[in-house]
Amino acid sequence: MSTNELEGMVALVTGGSRGIGLAICRSLAGGGARVAVVGRDGQRAEEAAAALPGERHRGYACDVGDSTAVQSTVAAVEADLGPIDILVNNAGITRDNILLRMKDEEFDEVINTNLKGAFNFTRSVSRGMMKRRQGAILNVASVVGLTGNAGQANYAASKAGLLGLTKSVAKELASRGVRCNAIAPGFVNTDMTSDLTEAQVEALARLIPMGALGEPDDIAGAARFLVGPAARYITGQVLAVDGGMVM
Ligand code: NAP
Numbered sequence: 001m002s003t004n005e006l007e008g009m010v011a012l013v014t015g016g017s018r019g020i021g022l023a024i025c026r027s028l029a030g031g032g033a034r035v036a037v038v039g040r041d042g043q044r045a046e047e048a049a050a051a052l053p054g055e056r057h058r059g060y061a062c063d064v065g066d067s068t069a070v071q072s073t074v075a076a077v078e079a080d081l082g083p084i085d086i087l088v089n090n091a092g093i094t095r096d097n098i099l100l101r102m103k104d105e106e107f108d109e110v111i112n113t114n115l116k117g118a119f120n121f122t123r124s125v126s127r128g129m130m131k132r133r134q135g136a137i138l139n140v141a142s143v144v145g146l147t148g149n150a151g152q153a154n155y156a157a158s159k160a161g162l163l164g165l166t167k168s169v170a171k172e173l174a175s176r177g178v179r180c181n182a183i184a185p186g187f188v189n190t191d192m193t194s195d196l197t198e199a200q201v202e203a204l205a206r207l208i209p210m211g212a213l214g215e216p217d218d219i220a221g222a223a224r225f226l227v228g229p230a231a232r233y234i235t236g237q238v239l240a241v242d243g244g245m246v247m
Contacts, residue, residue, distance in 0.1 A: 022037075092192075
């Protein structure tokens with residue numbers, strides 16, 4: 001991969017202030033992109049943007065589930081940095097519970113952030129991308145969207161929904177020069193998995209052919225490839241980045 005294949009491009013990464021999203025921001029900035037880091041906590045997003053390699057990155061406070069806030073964030077990013085070429089829908093939360101105890105709020109919050117959030121941003125950026133006949137959208141799903149997971153009916157449904165969104169957007173926008181793909185990470189060391197006990201991590205590692213959880217940078221490398229010019233003929237695909245866990 002060339003070292004500056006994203007030079008001159010603007011990338012917006014939701015949930016870019018921590019974990020996988022932050023690693024994706026670093027990777028896209030390393031490729032030459034100007035990055036808009038979006039998170040609920042504006043100060044954290046700004047600090048993350050300031051620490052990225054290169055200049056002209058910016059942080060924005062926005063709840064991805066709030067469609068009005070999403071529209072104004074996209075307008076602000078385009079005013080500050082220029083038209084958005086790359087969108088990474090990475091913001092995500094878990095509210096795990098067994099089915100019979102799962103509260104309405106737990107289901108709704110997860111769908112609203114993980115699935116509706118991606119819809120909100122995709123709808124907001126796609127008009128400009130279609131006009132310019134250029135754009136790459138990447139949705140960060142999960143292997144549990146492919147396999148299901150006990151205790152995560154809400155989360156697995158949101159991630160399976162993201163795969164349907166990915167393929168529909170890919171079909172709808174392909175003729176207008178816009179690609180849309182998804183990554184399905186396996187288990188990755190971030191705040192989201194920091195509550196796992198040592199015994200749980202060992203049990204998980206036994207299910208992973210490569211024998212260990214992934215790191216955020218493992219996801220970021222695949223993300224940079226999928227949104228970049230080397231993937232110009234790839235759309236509507238789901239790439240599992242999971243140490244071989246699901247195949
Ligand atoms: P994380 O460390 O918990 O970080 C989550 C990020 O999402 C934060 O930057 C957070 O920003 C942001 N966020 C959450 N809700 C938001 C909202 N409503 N609006 C805007 N931003 C919001 O999570 P992660 O492990 O890096 O996960 C990133 C993505 O990968 C998620 O979609 C997750 O489902 C997926 N994934 C993770 C794993 C894993 O094992 N870690 C596996 C498969 C898939 P604030 O801090 O500002 O709230």
